[in-house]
Amino acid sequence: MRYEHLNAEMELKAIEKRLVEIIVNLGYFKGRSRRTSEIVAYLYIHNKVTQKMLRKATGYSLGTVSNTLKELRQLGLIRESRDPEGRERVYDLVVPPSQQLAYYPVAMNRYFGEWNEFLEQLKNKLRKNHVAKKKGAEEIRRFINKMRVVISITTDAMARLQFTKPEIQQEVAYK
Amino acid sequence: MIAKSARDDLKGFDPKIRQIEKEIVTFFKEKGAEFGGKDPIFMTILAYFYVRERLTQQDLQDLSGFSAGTISKVLRQLVEINVITKGIIPRTHKHLYTMDQPSVVFSHFFLPATKILSKYEDELKRTKAHLIAHASEMRRIRGFSGMLTAVTLLQRSVHLMSTMIAEMKKEAEKQMEK
Numbered sequence: 001m002r003y004e005h006l007n008a009e010m011e012l013k014a015i016e017k018r019l020v021e022i023i024v025n026l027g028y029f030k031g032r033s034r035r036t037s038e039i040v041a042y043l044y045i046h047n048k049v050t051q052k053m054l055r056k057a058t059g060y061s062l063g064t065v066s067n068t069l070k071e072l073r074q075l076g077l078i079r080e081s082r083d084p085e086g087r088e089r090v091y092d093l094v095v096p097p098s099q100q101l102a103y104y105p106v107a108m109n110r111y112f113g114e115w116n117e118f119l120e121q122l123k124n125k126l127r128k129n130h131v132a133k134k135k136g137a138e139e140i141r142r143f144i145n146k147m148r149v150v151i152s153i154t155t156d157a158m159a160r161l162q163f164t165k166p167e168i169q170q171e172v173a174y175k
Numbered sequence: 176m177i178a179k180s181a182r183d184d185l186k187g188f189d190p191k192i193r194q195i196e197k198e199i200v201t202f203f204k205e206k207g208a209e210f211g212g213k214d215p216i217f218m219t220i221l222a223y224f225y226v227r228e229r230l231t232q233q234d235l236q237d238l239s240g241f242s243a244g245t246i247s248k249v250l251r252q253l254v255e256i257n258v259i260t261k262g263i264i265p266r267t268h269k270h271l272y273t274m275d276q277p278s279v280v281f282s283h284f285f286l287p288a289t290k291i292l293s294k295y296e297d298e299l300k301r302t303k304a305h306l307i308a309h310a311s312e313m314r315r316i317r318g319f320s321g322m323l324t325a326v327t328l329l330q331r332s333v334h335l336m337s338t339m340i341a342e343m344k345k346e347a348e349k350q351m352e353k
Contacts, residue, residue: 008316012322022329031216031221032214046318097325097328100328115206135188135189137189137192139192140196153277156346157342
């Protein structure tokens with residue numbers, strides 16, 4: 001019985017390690033370092049973590065863990081609170097994993113809305129006579145056109161997803 | 176007479192345009208972090224590629240002020256995920272990194288991304304099925320239900336990403352046809 005329990009515990013640890021690896025690899029597409037992604041992965045899996053827990057799980061020094069948490073707080077990805085029962089600081093993701101699927105399409109809509117506004121501002125700046133023909137203005141014009149293509153590809157794809165894929169509508173409605 | 180900042184700037188961007196470029200880089204960096212949790216250094220380098228398209232490591236050092244090591248790491252990441260390509264400047268040993276038009280970049284990016292995501296989705300499905308099948312032995316272990324939830328949510332996230340990329344691929348192909 002004890003042997004079985006130990007085996008199951010080891011298996012769960014192995015699954016956790018693999019989940020961390022997958023999250024680290026996905027973080028690579030966001031340009032995140034391995035260290036940052038590992039910490040995010042443990043927050044994703046355990047919801048609330050302390051610096052000591054992270055040090056034990058990752059093997060990084062307390063200083064490295066603390067600096068990484070500070071960077072993640074500055075990025076607005078995590079928040080810090082006090083453990084009501086102890087004196088330790090506790091960290092969790094600002095958007096908990098259970099709400100990320102619902103959050104994603106809403107956030108993307110806002111993101112591209114802000115992009116459109118920003119591109120409009122850039123276009124207006126380039127229209128001004130003293131800037132219109134300056135060296136580099138053509139590159140900025142090309143940049144605006146490129147971003148419009150990127151936004152159009154992404155927003156059209158999102159719109160089609162929400163209208164045509166019932167399972168995605170379900171995810172979006174999921175709380 | 177050309178102002179020093181303009182003369183020193185790569186491709187001789189006018190200082191006023193350089194200021195606009197800085198605004199673009201800041202926007203990329205801040206919004207990428209705010210909405211996608213993306214790394215600010217990564218987003219800074221990416222922004223310069225969107226504006227200038229072809230850059231050497233030295234160009235990026237001059238533009239961003241980051242160290243050679245930091246830039247080299249980001250360039251490697253961008254090449255690996257097929258967002259930029261690496262070439263050699265003829266008759267030199269210098270590497271030149273190039274970003275194509277977005278629809279071309281997307282088409283290079285989509286195939287490997289889809290393959291990776293579909294591999295992870297299958298793996299996570301199997302892991303979830305395994306956890307459910309062995310729930311009777313594992314339930315008593317601390318962290319079991321949290322792990323099952325994490326696997327389920329991650330599988331759903333990966334599925335959403337994968338479906339989204341498939342749709343974006345279709346849209347990018349449409350754009351290329353235009």
